[in-house]
Amino acid sequence: MSCTDCRPLPREFYLQDTVRAARSILGKVLVHRTEDGVLSGRIVEAEAYTSNDPSCHACKGMTKRNAPMFGPPGHAYVYFTYGMYHCFNAVTAPEGVGEAVLIRAVEPLEGIDLMIRNRGTDVLTNLASGPGKLCMAFGLGREQNTLDLTGSDLMIVDDGFVPGEIVTSTRIGIRLAADYPWRFYLRGNPHVSRK
DNA sequence: ACATCGATCTACT
DNA sequence: GTAGATCGATGTA
DSSP states (O other), X not given: OOGGGSEEOOGGGGGSOHHHHHHHTTTOEEEEEETTEEEEEEEEEEEEEOTTOTTSTTTTOOXXXXXXXXXXXXXXXXXXXXXXXXXXXXXXXXXXXXXXXXXXXXXXXXOHHHHHHHHTOOOGGGSXXXXXXXXXXXXXXXXXXXXXXXXXXXXXXXXXXXXXXXXXXXXXXXXXXXXXXXXEEETTOTTSSOO
């Protein structure tokens, strides 16, 4: 399956309620066209971050870092964290409202050799099973921040795949609002960051 | 200016 | 299970 067979998710997809978007983005395919080849993977885990959510980067207003979250929906928000990792989000909600869906894990599809090189491991279930790993595998960093996911070298497309059972859980790695059930993943999928 | 800490990952015990 | 890596963004002074 090549990305040219698929359509990017339309802008309206990113305008639905952010928690619903986090759930319904599961099964879609993240595609990154790079100079070294096309990388793609099926999204198997995601989390919602909303404007009134204490753990959301944007909850206290716009800053230099979180500005992309307040931009138009359907764009990328890539941020640097822990001094060495990046995390990739799809911006949701109308322009001016800071919300996004954190893509936490994908199941590698195309460009697996390149992902193996980028990650320094050949264990398939360890290539993109976490937000930092995913960005390393896909070569996502500052350059991809704010890219338009509905039509650029970085896209999220629908290839017609219908997910099976979706598990709901609390989000990972946050202190505030730790009880919000805003993490979603595909039951039994070996590429998620945690069961 | 300075101190704190993070939507993480790896290696080690 | 726990510690260490590593640094930019952010808040406080």
